[in-house]
Amino acid sequence: MNEKQVHIHIDHLTMAYGSNLIQKDLDFDIYRGDVFVIMGGSGCGKSTLLKHMIGLYPPSTGEILYEGESFNQANEQRQFEMRRGWGITYQTGGLFSAMTLAQNTALPLQQYTELSAAEIDDIVAYKLALVGLGGYQDYYPSEISGGMQKRAGLARAIALDPEILFFDEPSAGLDPISSQLLDELILEMQESLGATVIIVTHELASIFAIASNSVFLDAETKTMIDYGDPKVLRQQSEHEKVRKFLARGSTPSGDPA
Amino acid sequence: MPESQPPRFTLEQDGQLLKLSGDWTIEQDCPTFSALREQLSQVQPAAIACDTAALGEWDSALPAFLLQCHNYCSDSGIDFDTSALPEGASSLLKLATAVKPHKPPEEKPLSLAEMLDFRHRLEDAWEVVRDHLEFIGDATIALGKLLAGRANTRREDFLTFIHQSGPDAFGIVTLTAFLVGMILAYLGAAQLAQFGAQIYVADLVTIGMLREMGALMVAVVMAGRTGAAYAAQLGTMQTREEIDAIVTLGISPMEFLVLPRMVALVLIMPLLVLYANVVGIFGGAIVAAGLDVTLTQFSQQMTKVISFAHLGTGLLKSVFFGLLIAIAGCRAGIQCGRSSAAVGEAATKAVVTSIVYLIVADAAFNILFQELGI
Numbered sequence: 001m002n003e004k005q006v007h008i009h010i011d012h013l014t015m016a017y018g019s020n021l022i023q024k025d026l027d028f029d030i031y032r033g034d035v036f037v038i039m040g041g042s043g044c045g046k047s048t049l050l051k052h053m054i055g056l057y058p059p060s061t062g063e064i065l066y067e068g069e070s071f072n073q074a075n076e077q078r079q080f081e082m083r084r085g086w087g088i089t090y091q092t093g094g095l096f097s098a099m100t101l102a103q104n105t106a107l108p109l110q111q112y113t114e115l116s117a118a119e120i121d122d123i124v125a126y127k128l129a130l131v132g133l134g135g136y137q138d139y140y141p142s143e144i145s146g147g148m149q150k151r152a153g154l155a156r157a158i159a160l161d162p163e164i165l166f167f168d169e170p171s172a173g174l175d176p177i178s179s180q181l182l183d184e185l186i187l188e189m190q191e192s193l194g195a196t197v198i199i200v201t202h203e204l205a206s207i208f209a210i211a212s213n214s215v216f217l218d219a220e221t222k223t224m225i226d227y228g229d230p231k232v233l234r235q236q237s238e239h240e241k242v243r244k245f246l247a248r249g250s251t252p253s254g255d256p257a
Numbered sequence: 258m259p260e261s262q263p264p265r266f267t268l269e270q271d272g273q274l275l276k277l278s279g280d281w282t283i284e285q286d287c288p289t290f291s292a293l294r295e296q297l298s299q300v301q302p303a304a305i306a307c308d309t310a311a312l313g314e315w316d317s318a319l320p321a322f323l324l325q326c327h328n329y330c331s332d333s334g335i336d337f338d339t340s341a342l343p344e345g346a347s348s349l350l351k352l353a354t355a356v357k358p359h360k361p362p363e364e365k366p367l368s369l370a371e372m373l374d375f376r377h378r379l380e381d382a383w384e385v386v387r388d389h390l391e392f393i394g395d396a397t398i399a400l401g402k403l404l405a406g407r408a409n410t411r412r413e414d415f416l417t418f419i420h421q422s423g424p425d426a427f428g429i430v431t432l433t434a435f436l437v438g439m440i441l442a443y444l445g446a447a448q449l450a451q452f453g454a455q456i457y458v459a460d461l462v463t464i465g466m467l468r469e470m471g472a473l474m475v476a477v478v479m480a481g482r483t484g485a486a487y488a489a490q491l492g493t494m495q496t497r498e499e500i501d502a503i504v505t506l507g508i509s510p511m512e513f514l515v516l517p518r519m520v521a522l523v524l525i526m527p528l529l530v531l532y533a534n535v536v537g538i539f540g541g542a543i544v545a546a547g548l549d550v551t552l553t554q555f556s557q558q559m560t561k562v563i564s565f566a567h568l569g570t571g572l573l574k575s576v577f578f579g580l581l582i583a584i585a586g587c588r589a590g591i592q593c594g595r596s597s598a599a600v601g602e603a604a605t606k607a608v609v610t611s612i613v614y615l616i617v618a619d620a621a622f623n624i625l626f627q628e629l630g631i
């Protein structure tokens with residue numbers, strides 16, 4: 001295997017909402033082709049970190065560099081180009097409620113490509129079929145279940161065969177089987193597209209099944225306290241909090257499932 | 258079954274021992290922590306132990322009291338020993354204290370000097386004005402793009418919003434315009450009758466509707482109806498991260514969401530006002546008929562006073578009013594917080610801001626027309 005390439009570098013990032021500091025001094029690398037998990041207790045700022053990475057909020061201090069290039073410093077045209085390579089799903093769905101699933105999935109294609117309507121229809125049908133929603137083209141998000149909405153969000157995120165995939169709690173609220181299927185889908189996407197995947201998740205099963213690297217954000221000290229492969233961290237983290245989190249509160253010496 | 262004992266606490270041994278007795282259940286009138294806090298602040302012990310020998314039955318009332326006690330002790334550095342508590346109570350307390358209570362970041366209360374600082378106030382107000390101007394500026398740029406055919410806007414959206422703000426608003430516009438026409442007629446008739454000049458009711462109603470009331474009443478109705486709806490729609494999209502999704506697709510929310518709403522309202526407002534004028538004058542004519550001004554007389558008098566200037570001023574106002582309502586509504590929605598309560602606030606804000614805008618703009622128009630002699 002050849003040398004790992006840094007894809008995204010988080011450089012001394014501090015995030016705050018107004019005067020409310022969320023996380024400070026985050027500094028780590030995400031390598032190309034990684035399935036990178038952002039972990040941490042509820043409310044520690046995982047979604048906030050993700051939103052900084054996708055350029056919705058500017059950093060208080062520090063930088064986020066994509067192959068050495070800062071999104072926030074880039075001009076509008078360049079930002080547009082960079083965003084073309086990203087696929088994103090949101091914690092609360094983010095599907096456009098006024099549009100059908102087909103229109104939702106077609107939007108990025110219309111936005112970034114010159115494809116004809118017929119070609120777009122074909123791609124949309126394929127992407128929806130990939131996430132198990134073949135035939136649901138004309139449904140509105142309010143007409144399908146929560147789990148199906150998650151998958152529809154995924155279909156929209158992968159519409160443009162993105163280079164980087166961001167998922168905010170993709171499997172929250174899914175039953176174990178669906179959530180496993182989703183994991184497989186994510187891995188499949190990662191392999192077939194060679195994409196870098198960044199996931200915010202709590203699901204331990206998911207973390208161990210797909211993650212190749214991770215960062216642990218701590219709400220109390222408001223910074224990252226650990227970084228590395230979660231399978232290794234479970235046994236060897238210096239921080240009891242991390243070991244406990246990964247062993248779901250049972251004693252770290254116990255044999256984790 | 259033994260008689261239930263009233264719940265009590267006593268503080269003994271210089272505050273070092275907290276004795277709990279009686280039945281601590283929510284049906285009972287349990288002591289609140291504030292009483293204990295007062296006593297504790299007087300004696301200030303270094304450590305507190307519990308004595309629960311006389312404790313009877315208990316439910317959530319007991320841990321609720323103990324949690325307050327625990328938080329107070331940990332804040333003021335007192336060692337709170339819970340080992341003597343009943344087993345269930347101490348484990349519940351442990352659970353409740355496992356995660357430290359969230360402390361919201363301290364906001365310094367403004368000092369009197371700061372509050373009276375006029376410059377500071379002025380800067381704040383300027384901030385708000387600048388924010389509005391910025392939004393209006395962005396909207397104008399987007400509009401320019403639309404006219405140049407380069408805006409990212411869906412045609413279906415226009416049609417939906419035109420339908421929502423036009424045909425759907427017909428009923429309520431009819432009702433309000435009709436009644437306003439009647440009110441104008443009654444108001445005028447009472448005064449004009451004193452001079453035997455009832456016939457001029459027609460002038461009053463016609464000019465009143467065309468120049469002023471038609472545009473203003475439709476605008477107020479639309480502010481409450483469409484402006485609030487815009488704010489709620491966009492606010493909900495904000496809470497559901499739909500607006501985030503739009504931004505990260507490289508689409509401008511201004512072009513994609515605000516523009517179709519704004520253009521729909523601006524196109525529909527003059528039409529609604531024309532319709533309201535007709536209905537209002539008709540309402541006035543009916544009242545006048547009851548005051549011995551026949552319909553024929555009324556319409557003759559009306560055709561004498563009707564002029565393009567009267568009609569035009571009202572329509573010009575309506576276009577601007579439509580623009581202002583859309584801006585107030587969309588701005589409130591886009592800047593909405595991320596909770597369902599925030600959506601409600603956004604809708605309220607949209608209506609209040611629109612009405613302030615409307616009245617200020619109407620006054621400005623009237624001064625302008627007066628100066629220009631229109």
Ligand SMILES: Nc1ncnc2c1ncn2[C@@H]1O[C@H](COP(=O)(O)OP(=O)(O)OP(=O)(O)O)[C@@H](O)[C@H]1O
Binds near residue numbers: 022040045
């Ligand atoms: N738009 C916002 N404005 C102000 N504060 C916010 C905003 N969004 C989140 N916060 C605050 O930032 C903190 C972190 O929120 P965030 O949503 O990033 O948490 P999270 O780690 O994703 O939690 P969860 O696992 O529950 O989704 C919270 O304390 C929250 O109150």
Ligand SMILES: [Mg+2]
Binds near residue numbers: 046047
């Ligand atoms: Mg989150």
